[in-house]
Amino acid sequence: MNFKIKHYFLIIISIIFIWILIIYNKLVTFNEKVKNQWGQVENSYQRRSDLIPKIINIIKGVTNFEKNTLVDVIKARSNNSIVINNLNKEDINKFQKIQKLLNNSINRLLITIEKYPKLKSTENFLELQSQLEGTENRINIERNRYNLEVKRFNTYRNKFPNLLISNIFPRFKEKGYLKLDSNIEHSPIINFN
Amino acid sequence: MKKYIKYILYIFIFLNIISTSSKTIDIPTPSKKIYPVNDYYYDIPTPSKKIYPVNDYYYDIPTPSKKIYPVNDYYYDIPTPSKKIYPVNDYYYDIPTPSKKIYPVNDYVGILSKKEILILNKKLIQIKKNFYSEILIVIINNIFNDNHNWIASNWGQKWKIGKKGKDNGIIILLIPQRKKISMQIGYGLEPYLTDALCKKMINNILPIYNNNYYQTLNKLIDNITIILNKYKYNFQSKSNINFFKKIYKKYFNINYLILLLLIINIIIYYNSDNVLINTILPYIFFYKKNNENNDDNDDDNEDNDDDNDDFEGFGEGGHFGGGGAGGSW
Numbered sequence: 100m101n102f103k104i105k106h107y108f109l110i111i112i113s114i115i116f117i118w119i120l121i122i123y124n125k126l127v128t129f130n131e132k133v134k135n136q137w138g139q140v141e142n143s144y145q146r147r148s149d150l151i152p153k154i155i156n157i158i159k160g161v162t163n164f165e166k167n168t169l170v171d172v173i174k175a176r177s178n179n180s181i182v183i184n185n186l187n188k189e190d191i192n193k194f195q196k197i198q199k200l201l202n203n204s205i206n207r208l209l210i211t212i213e214k215y216p217k218l219k220s221t222e223n224f225l226e227l228q229s230q231l232e233g234t235e236n237r238i239n240i241e242r243n244r245y246n247l248e249v250k251r252f253n254t255y256r257n258k259f260p261n262l263l264i265s266n267i268f269p270r271f272k273e274k275g276y277l278k279l280d281s282n283i284e285h286s287p288i289i290n291f292n
Numbered sequence: 293m294k295k296y297i298k299y300i301l302y303i304f305i306f307l308n309i310i311s312t313s314s315k316t317i318d319i320p321t322p323s324k325k326i327y328p329v330n331d332y333y334y335d336i337p338t339p340s341k342k343i344y345p346v347n348d349y350y351y352d353i354p355t356p357s358k359k360i361y362p363v364n365d366y367y368y369d370i371p372t373p374s375k376k377i378y379p380v381n382d383y384y385y386d387i388p389t390p391s392k393k394i395y396p397v398n399d400y401v402g403i404l405s406k407k408e409i410l411i412l413n414k415k416l417i418q419i420k421k422n423f424y425s426e427i428l429i430v431i432i433n434n435i436f437n438d439n440h441n442w443i444a445s446n447w448g449q450k451w452k453i454g455k456k457g458k459d460n461g462i463i464i465l466l467i468p469q470r471k472k473i474s475m476q477i478g479y480g481l482e483p484y485l486t487d488a489l490c491k492k493m494i495n496n497i498l499p500i501y502n503n504n505y506y507q508t509l510n511k512l513i514d515n516i517t518i519i520l521n522k523y524k525y526n527f528q529s530k531s532n533i534n535f536f537k538k539i540y541k542k543y544f545n546i547n548y549l550i551l552l553l554l555i556i557n558i559i560i561y562y563n564s565d566n567v568l569i570n571t572i573l574p575y576i577f578f579y580k581k582n583n584e585n586n587d588d589n590d591d592d593n594e595d596n597d598d599d600n601d602d603f604e605g606f607g608e609g610g611h612f613g614g615g616g617a618g619g620s621w
Binding site for chain 2: 226239241
């Protein structure tokens with residue numbers, strides 16, 4: 100009898116072990132997909148911050164330009180570089196706050212540029228404007244794909260039997276969403292002209 | 293009797309005259325209530341039970357919803373909330389699922405005529421043969437509150453325009469109701485067709501006057517081909533993955549199999565003494581072959597789309613990342 104009970108016990112333990120192994124491997128694949136998509140998001144944000152030296156080069160030619168807005172942009176860009184490893188809710192909120200600062204400062208600069216019609220009509224500036232539009236579209240798309248991947252990961256992670264396993268490992272914490280805060284197209288545009 | 297025949301003849305002639313006169317000019321039968329101006333191209337609609345002072349028949353006045361919101365933007369349906377509300381709620385235009393064989397021109401509005409669509413299709417298929425890049429044209433009317441650039445690139449991602457690994461697809465989205473156009477470019481073509489260049493091309497075309505959509509699209513495609521021609525040698529695929537597939541489709545026909553069987557038959561004919569089988573069998577094969585050819589000819593007259601047998605349809609696994617530009621007029 101004693102031998103038989105031990106036997107059954109071993110079988111049950113092995114089944115549980117295999118079950119944990121399968122769920123763990125699935126979690127890893129979902130996690131890698133999220134990380135990969137996060138790389139794309141960072142790439143698209145990086146593209147925007149790389150455009151700032153171009154803006155500065157264009158403005159250099161103009162005398163009597165308001166320097167306060169320019170300094171703000173340069174400051175926001177210098178604080179822009181942050182490495183995020185965990186993709187938690189807190190980290191992503193931090194990332195988004197910093198990006199929002201940069202976005203706002205760039206928008207303020209574009210508004211000040213409208214006071215200078217000579218600068219506005221140059222070919223370099225028009226090219227830069229189209230590039231800024233393109234980068235915003237890229238950011239929107241990559242952000243949306245990232246949110247989809249996070250949704251997939253979080254739903255799999257938070258289902259009942261999987262939750263017991265995913266709570267053991269710190270790397271499978273809930274991922275944060277990139278919220279639509281500073282989207283120009285989705286928010287109402289007011290024209291005073 | 294002779295009298296009756298005379299009358300019958302008269303009636304017959306009279307009927308004949310009426311019939312011939314009506315054949316030459318189709319005079320419409322007058323309606324019961326004759327209006328002073330009879331414009332037969334326009335159907336005067338029957339009045340509704342509740343007649344409004346302004347009758348704009350291009351726009352259906354919608355029935356008010358139970359809960360009336362202060363702003364009534366009818367281009368955007370306020371969606372019902374799901375049971376589990378996620379923090380990110382992206383309600384976007386539902387991109388339709390692609391057909392099995394994707395043709396380059398997809399007109400969901402009906403602006404282009406059949407002839408124009410055929411000409412554009414032929415042109416774009418030629419471009420795919422020459423430059424190995426796919427250009428898809430999409431025309432829709434309603435996009436809710438979404439960004440047109442965003443929809444276009446998602447469209448390309450869903451339909452997988454372009455080759456796998458090369459990502460050489462281009463999408464031209466036209467929204468005539470909103471007066472918007474956008475051109476999105478796959479990852480592979482981004483270094484050649486930059487955002488600034490795309491913006492220049494679109495600014496050259498706009499604005500579109502008098503609904504000349506066909507001509508403007510033609511102009512855009514011509515402009516794109518000039519740039520594709522510049523970097524022609526970069527697009528050529530060195531290793532053909534579908535090489536065997538193409539050979540199979542091109543050179544394998546039922547007719548060839550029949551020919552092979554015929555040759556075998558001839559060999560048997562010379563080697564054997566059985567006359568009956570050898571006289572019947574080739575006749576059957578030839579008869580079948582002729583029948584098939586006749587059917588093919590009939591089909592060609594009906595549908596001109598089947599002229600290009602090499603065309604396998606767009607959508608071979610390309611990806612889009614939001615490159616390109618948009619404009620409005």
